[in-house]
Amino acid sequence: MKFKSSIFIVLAFGSIIASCKRTLDIPPMNVVQDKDLFSSSGGMSIYMARLYSQMPFEDFKYSPARQFYDDWLVAPGANEGSSISRDAGTAMTVEGYGRLQRAFWGTGSSASNAAFSLLRDANRLRETLPEYRANFSDAEYKHYIGEAYFARAMVFYELAKRYGGVPLVTSLLKYPDVPAAQLDMPRATEEETWNQVLADFDSAAANLSETSLKRGYANKYVAYGFKSEAMLFAGSVAKYNKITGFGQKTGVRVIGFDPSKAAAASVKYFQEAYKAARAIMKSNKYSLYKKKWSATDKEGQYQNMVDMFSDITSSENIYIKEYKYPDLAHGYDSYNIPRQLMGGNGYSAENCPTLDFVEMFDGFPKNPDGTIQVFDAKGKYLMYDKITDLFAKAEPRLRAYVILPGEAFKGEVIEIRRGVYTGDASGGINPLRVVNSGAPDYTVSGPSNYNQVDAYTAKGAFAGKKSLFLSQNGTTHEVVTLPDGTSMNASGKSGPFTSDATAAITGFTIRKWLNPNMPQSLVLEARSEQPFVLMRYGEVLLNAAEAASELLLAGQTDPTGGGDNLLQIAYTSIRDIRERAGADPLAGMSDLAGASGLQLIRKERRKELAFENKILWDIRRWRTQHSDVLNGFTQSDGAYYKGLYPFYSTTTGKYFFDAGLEEGRRRFRMTEQEYYFAIPTDEVSKSPKIDQQPGR
DSSP: OOOOHHHHHHHHTGGGHHHHHHHHSSOOTTSOOHHHHTTSHHHHHHHHHHHHHTOOOOSTTOBTTTTBOOOSSOOEEEEEEEEEESSSOSBSSTTOGGGOOOOTTOOSTTSTTOHHHHHHHHHHHHHHGGGGGGGSOHHHHHHHHHHHHHHHHHHHHHHHHHHSSOOOOOSOOOTTTSOHHHHSOOOOOHHHHHHHHHHHHHHHHHHSOSSOSSTTOOOHHHHHHHHHHHHHHHHHHHHHOOOOEEOTTTOOEEESOOTTTHHHHHHHHHHHHHHHHHHHHHHTOOOOOOTTOOTTOHHHHHHHHHHTTTOTTOTTEEEEEOOBTTTBOBOHHHHHSOGGGOOTTOOOOOEEEOHHHHTTSSSSOBOTTSSBOOBOTTSOBOOBSSTTGGGTTOOHHHHHHEEOTTOEETTEEOOOOOEEEOSOOTTOOOOSOOSTTOOOOOSTTSOSSGGGSHHHHTOGGGTTOOOEEOBSSSSOBOEEEOTTSOEEESSBTTBOOSSOOSSOTTSOEEOTTOOTTOOGGGOSTTOBOOOEEEEEHHHHHHHHHHHHHHHHHTTOOOTTSSOOOHHHHHHHHHHHHHHHHTOOOOSOGGGGSHHHHHHHHHHHHHHHTTTTTOHHHHHHHTTOTTTSOBTTBOTTTOBOOEEEEEEEETTTTEEEEEEEEOTTOOOBBOOGGGGSOOOOHHHHHTOSSOOOOTTO
């Protein structure tokens, strides 16, 4: 999708056309008028450019921590648990991070992509185009009407998942033709809002062409894809949400569902999610990307998963956002490149995957509880000849998403090493996180930084013999002389470091979305051009599987009437995704049965869709974000994520890894109340009808 800024300027005058006509009774000559916009496909291209420039697509321009579309230090995955971001703060919702966000609800000049501005443009298209129907073929006319419904559905969807019930502005509000009092619309119930989302996606799918009229436009299957996603959200909220309340001004149930209707609503929405996903699957227009995939070639599976996010011809792509310098580019590479490849802007490693995320994948040693195994049966570190040996057999999907210690990127080995250990290793190496010769302490109260432990401070069992060497930052290193006379910096070129967070603060850096072919001289802000995949067939399969599982748990059968075996559909979908990823095969269809099957599907979503701005909304709609226990805490308490820190032993010439809470001790908080964002206070204070969230 490539839009010219000059088009936006011209269209900005379009919104004042009607009032100018009423005031002067003659059309001004310096603005684009309806008869020009709706006269041909050329005029419609201008209108559509304005429409799509405002769409709330969560892509490279979207900051999940700030809940805003501003392209600043963007780190997809931050705040969902997949990664930790240096600058994204520890807020899990729009309520935190210093309230730097500008709400999507907003209508002021500071609220870019404001929801109600886009709603007005969508409603204007839907209501005005019929006057000019003769200018278009039946197929064109129908498609443009579908575009209006699609834009409106997207706005209501993005509002509903943040706020619950919202004002359902489904017609063009024409002031002063309509009294001002009628323009102040109250919030609808949350159920009414989700029903409107459903109705608009259905109208969009019914009108849109099967193939986009123009590159970057929607089509029938784009609408089905987002419908399946939205209806999963609606069904989950109806089933799992425990918060409900009425507005003080109107008495309307603005958040939550009527308890007597919630179960039925949940089933309805899951049915709609399933039907939409199956419509795409049955079309045979899309398939999982497997250009370089081979059942016997793990390296091919890895490269296949890398390529799928940059190949705009991928059979998996249902809808992508394209970028092109200089008109429309982004800064993902600049922000997220490993530190040793830092570009001219001085940013790097903004998005560092957590060990908690990495532990979801297959192919490396694990303890019985599923955590990574770093100690042997005697409590000594497992030793590896090469730093890459620990993950040598890891599932290819993990390697495609995360730069693991010692992996190559852009033809260079990415050095991720926390320190160098010079102590005696003849009987094995004991855990490092020991202070004053006490027992190893990997809890919150234990040493948060390796420069506190006895091996570094030369205390306790290491009194008088410093055995651990670290680096302060990328330029200030403790240097160790190795047995062969060569020297080694204590930390790797990409960290982690003691006091510099512009490196692999968790022991990992992001791989997904990075462009391996981008020249180093161009690793700058607003120079990246890779596309963002907003909707792909892999997500559709996951949507179908989850909806099928939820319907089975509710005692339902195939809602399409086509005789689907819901368990078979769920199993086949997950099996195919795992096979493409190089994950361990499922034992059989029974793996997907019951509540445990639903949990497996959720885990697969968290792996497959990580760093795509999907998972944060998943854990919010499941209503598990505040309550799931993470390393001994819930996010209601304030929870911590883990890192994995590599060390080199000079006496053995081998590597070992220490796993534990991330050194920065960034604490993530999330309360149940925050599943619903607060309505902007200025919107509430100036309106006699707009209700604030109950209890706020």
